[in-house]
Amino acid sequence: MSHIPPNQPYYGYPPPSMPPGYTYVPTPVMMPAYPPPPNDINNQPTYVTNHIYHPPVQVSEVEPTPVMVVENSPQEVIDWAPATTSTANSLMTQAYYAGREGWDGSPLWVIRAHHNGNLVPGKLAIHHKAAYIPFAGLEVPVHNFEVLCAQQNAVQWIPANNGSVPPQAIIAGNTHSAEPLYIGRVRHRGSLTPGKVHPSHNCCYISFGGSETSYRQYEVLCRV
Structure with a gap:
């Protein structure tokens, strides 16, 4: 380095004082x-x-970035609980109230039951311990079934007609040929009665007074 003067380690200004580690x-x-x-x-x-x-x-000298932990909020639960007309009372705080009887105003719950190779939505008059499904023109009594359990704010009723259902409709059963059946309800003789929406039949069926009754206008139970 011919341009560095002799006996001088650095050319120009002397080096500044260095902090430790430099x-x-x-x-x-x-x-x-x-x-x-x-x-x-x-x-x-x-x-x-x-x-x-x-x-x-x-x-080791780099401080780790704090990790934000976000807990998942509890999801709304929609489920089916096995029951009988004798044991359904144990689900009083979980069952979904879907309607009421016209003659005494007592609550009606949504149920579903197996019958002749079908899984059919119907109703349970919990205070009277009587459960029914609409099937083949009849109000069929059932004793072993599943009760719909859901929080009231997890579902909603949406109007529909002629066998149609909204995209968020809850599938509650099926026919023996695997056609989905949905939960519907209608007003009939002072009652608000849950039943089944059968899309290929273009209607909603309810059981009432021993018979299966059809309606073209109805409400469908859907997820919020």
Whole structure:
């Protein structure tokens, strides 16, 4: 390094005081002389300047970024609980109240039951311990069934007609040929009665007074 004066470790100003962990190292850098000689702007002498090298940061020195933990909010539950006319009372705080009897105003719950290879939605008059499904023109009594359990704010009733159902309609059963059946309800003789929506029949069926009754206008139980 012919441009560094003898007996002087660094050319120019003395190195500044370094904090702990840093090293002061001279680094050759191309610096133009002023004024540059004509036609020789790219052929300049080399000077030594000062450069401070920062030591590499150790992984242990980096503080970890705090992780935000977000707990999932509880999901609304829609489920079916096995029951009989004798044991259904145990579901009083879980069952979904879907309608009422016309003659005494007592509640009606949604149920479903297996019958002749079908899984059919129907109703349970919980205070009278009587459960029925609409099937083949009849109000069929059932004794073993499943009760719909859902929070009131997890479902809603949406008007529909002629066998149609909204996209969020709850599938509650099926025919022996695997056609889905949905939960519907209608007003009939002072009652608000749940039953089944049978899309290929273009209607909703309820059981009432020993018979299966059909309606073209109805409400469908859907997820919120």
